[in-house]
Amino acid sequence: MTAKISGLSPVAARSILAALLPIISVVLIAYLVIGIAMPALPLHVHERLGLSTFVVGLVAGSQFAAALLSRPLAGYYADSRGAKRAVVIGLLVAVVSGLLYLLSLRFVGSPEKSVTILLLGRALLGLAESFIITGALSWGLALCGPQNTGRVMAWVGTALYAAFAIGAPAGAALYAAYGFAAISLAAAVIPLGALLLAAPLRPVAPPPAARHTFTRVVGVVWMPGLGLAISGVGFGAITTFIVLLFAQNGWGQSWLALTLLCVAFILGRVFFGHLPDRKGAKVAVVCVLIESAGLALIWLAPWSAVALTGVTLSGFGYSLVFPGFGVEAVRRAPPESRGLALGAYTAFLDLSLGLAGPALGLVTSRAGLSAVFLVSSLVVMCAAAIAVRLLNAPTGA
Numbered sequence: 001m002t003a004k005i006s007g008l009s010p011v012a013a014r015s016i017l018a019a020l021l022p023i024i025s026v027v028l029i030a031y032l033v034i035g036i037a038m039p040a041l042p043l044h045v046h047e048r049l050g051l052s053t054f055v056v057g058l059v060a061g062s063q064f065a066a067a068l069l070s071r072p073l074a075g076y077y078a079d080s081r082g083a084k085r086a087v088v089i090g091l092l093v094a095v096v097s098g099l100l101y102l103l104s105l106r107f108v109g110s111p112e113k114s115v116t117i118l119l120l121g122r123a124l125l126g127l128a129e130s131f132i133i134t135g136a137l138s139w140g141l142a143l144c145g146p147q148n149t150g151r152v153m154a155w156v157g158t159a160l161y162a163a164f165a166i167g168a169p170a171g172a173a174l175y176a177a178y179g180f181a182a183i184s185l186a187a188a189v190i191p192l193g194a195l196l197l198a199a200p201l202r203p204v205a206p207p208p209a210a211r212h213t214f215t216r217v218v219g220v221v222w223m224p225g226l227g228l229a230i231s232g233v234g235f236g237a238i239t240t241f242i243v244l245l246f247a248q249n250g251w252g253q254s255w256l257a258l259t260l261l262c263v264a265f266i267l268g269r270v271f272f273g274h275l276p277d278r279k280g281a282k283v284a285v286v287c288v289l290i291e292s293a294g295l296a297l298i299w300l301a302p303w304s305a306v307a308l309t310g311v312t313l314s315g316f317g318y319s320l321v322f323p324g325f326g327v328e329a330v331r332r333a334p335p336e337s338r339g340l341a342l343g344a345y346t347a348f349l350d351l352s353l354g355l356a357g358p359a360l361g362l363v364t365s366r367a368g369l370s371a372v373f374l375v376s377s378l379v380v381m382c383a384a385a386i387a388v389r390l391l392n393a394p395t396g397a
Contacts, residue, residue: 090130238258281325
């Protein structure tokens, strides 16, 4: 049986978490694949394969570039075939991505071949991520209604970053004990667990046939999407380069930085996740300034405790950026194309993270690792201007 979107009654705020819990669980398990690779991938590419920090950024960014290119397809698929199907397709592609990770290890003696296969695996992971998160958000909005957009984005996103928080120390331990082979095997097996959980869940019927093109929807959501893209540079800087910064300074326990980033992010959403539905872009203004301040603190850090404080502050600030700008995007979107609008909106983040990795890698090669966080701080600060402009912009689609 399927539940028709038009026939759903609004879900009370206190029941939203209960309604979303199965979807949250699927996202949590699925995103462990990304979480476990976060502390291991830079070390594997830079130290074992002996490739440059630019290549590290390229490998990290390839996932987001592929996700960017696949957002229109994921949005159309969720709108036309159903959100659950989109999630299932994403999980199946994620399994193939993990198998390519394993295949890349057969060519470690030829770093160029190995990293090429790894890049393909990361690209497929980006495709998988696109279908999973677009489908999950569309699924959540169908269950809870557009009036709860901020809460849906906050809770589904919380599962995502909880997976990062859990996956980072697990990935560091796996890599230290068994190398990248363990990371690769886990990346191939974990999505199968999410598939088993998703299979019995009740789907929701897709909305009426969407008549809007991707370019039209982008034209509607571009302003909040731009704010999201600019603020995403800081997150990309931390997830890609904080491990190398800790290694360069001999601080140790680099996984702790990734875990604190995600824990602060989760706490921000748990305690303040209701605010975007009420305040919209006002929340984004405050959050991007907090994120920028945290990045600046990492740049100035003379020892690990200060850097960890900066990471925590950045994670807390970044926590409500996605729903803060996202509420504004959904308000402007045609109701029958919300899946496509979510894909278009999230594509701006993919664009940011896809470009930020290689670009910041070049900054690192010229000015050192610390400079990455200064540049990121200045870039993120610009997102506040976008949020202020949204406060006075019309919301009609």
